[in-house]
Amino acid sequence: MNYSGQPHSGFLRQLSPAGTPGLQTPPYALPRNQEVVLGRDPSCQIVLNDTYGGVSRRHAAVRPLSAVSSSGMSPAWEICDLNSANGTYINRQRLQGCQRLQVGDRISLGENGPEFIFEYQISQNTAERSRPATPYAATAAIKPPTPVVGAARGNQPDAVSFTQLFPIISTGRDLTRKAFLIPGTITVGFVVLMFAAVGNPIFFNLLMAAYLAGAAYYFVYQLCGKYKPWWLLVSSAITTILILISPLLMVFIVVFRGILPGSLPAAGESVSFPALLIRMFFGAGLLEELLKALPVLLACFVGSRFRSPWRERIGVWEPLDGILLGAASAVGFTLLETLGQYVPEIVNNVKLQAGEGAGELVGLQLLIPRVLGSVAGHMAYSGYFGYFIGLSVLKPSKRWRILGIGYVSAASLHALWNATGAYSGLILAVVGIVSYAFLAAAILKARALSPTRAQNFATRFFNQP
DSSP states (O other), rough: OOOTOOOOOEEEOOOOOTOOOGOOOOOEEEEESOOOOEEEESSEEOOOOOOOOOOOOOOEEEEEEEETTTTEEEEEEEEEEEEEESSSTTTTEOSSSEEEEEETEEEEEEETTTTEEEEOOOOOHHHHHOOOOOOOOOOOOSSSOOOTTOOOOSSSSTOOOOOHHTTTTHHHHHHHHOHHHHHHHHHHHHHHHHHHTTTHEEEEEEEEHHHHHHHHHHHHHHOOOOOOHHHHHHHHHHHHHHHSSSTTTHHIIIIIISSSSSSOOTTTTOHHHHHHHHHHHHIIIIIHHHHHHHHHHHHHHHHTTTTTHHHHHOOSSEEEEEEEHHHHHHHHHHHEEEEEHHHHHHHHHHHHOHHHHHHHHHHHHHHHHHGGGGGGGGGHHHHHHHHHHHHHHHHHHHHHHHHHHHHHHHHHHHHHHHTTTTHHHHHHHHHHHHHHHHHHHHHHHHHHHTTTGGGGGGGGGOOOO
16 A cells, blocks of 8 residues: 555554564555555455455445644544444454544454554654654553444544534445445436326336336345346346247247146136146246246356356356346346236226226236235245256256256245135235245355355344444
């Protein structure tokens, strides 16, 4: 790290694994006008190598402050945890938010992670600061002060800095990384478009369905905790829609509902529950889960034709990839099925009996639970099958057994949902909860198996205070 030409008076020095000052490394100088980020990301100012698996990519930041002393303004620094997976510790106490640094403070990235000590060079005047600095080294005789949790430490507890009065100036990239600025911006955009669509029910329903589906998928994405290009996820959804409106759908219908025993019951036809379950297994479960898996299998094939890192970025190389692409495919299926079939049908039926306004209202009432419920419906089944597709890539010698179990399991959950819906709303709710539990369990297992587990950002949901 090089900040030539800037005066320095604060330093971070990494201690040896044993914590002995005699084996200290050269210090990292802290500038007075720029934050210093510690982590494993190459863009950090202090970069830890991959041997420190418990250190997040952007783990913590040391930020300059302005403190008042008897000689005027003097430099000071605070350390802030950047929502790291394993936490930041100051003198063995877990940091909550930000805390002002004092000489001798020991900073640990994770409870047993790499350790740094904060040192301070006392500068008498500008001329002395221009000379080579000899850092004030903390020794065993220095007793670290007792940390104060939740409040800034120092002689001026009531001092207010400029960035405290105007916080947006100092947050920088944290706004997009940790404050959900992008989802908030998208929400505002949808709200404005919905206002513009008032009076146009078709466009309004499209906007509402797209926003709700995106919110439901974002929930699954955050649980998975793996970055995947947004354009690839959108492409998976669009590919499924294109398959549904193509002649390929008729081929699936002929095979699964004509040749195989998957014909759907006609209106008014009385069918026993076992017979209905079998029909739904072939005519809905096997048919639709295979159809929604096609974009995932396509990504798996295309990705294998690229070199690293693109093959990992756009392909399926682990279960998390399969879950993300499978759930995205289900979003496309849900949107087309809801907006192209179910909502128009109920709107037309109610319109004939109670008028156009009532039909549109009932259509909207159907749209909302169908799209939101896809988290325990289509996204659950397709994400669960996607887990097995990714697992088959990790364990190619057992590929066909893994794929077979995943396909039948996802189709069975799908068929159970369709069959119980005609008999009991209570049982239907139980099946939905079970389906979501299957998806959540697959996500947790996929994160445990992930080769990129150290970079997974979903662990922040489980940080303990």
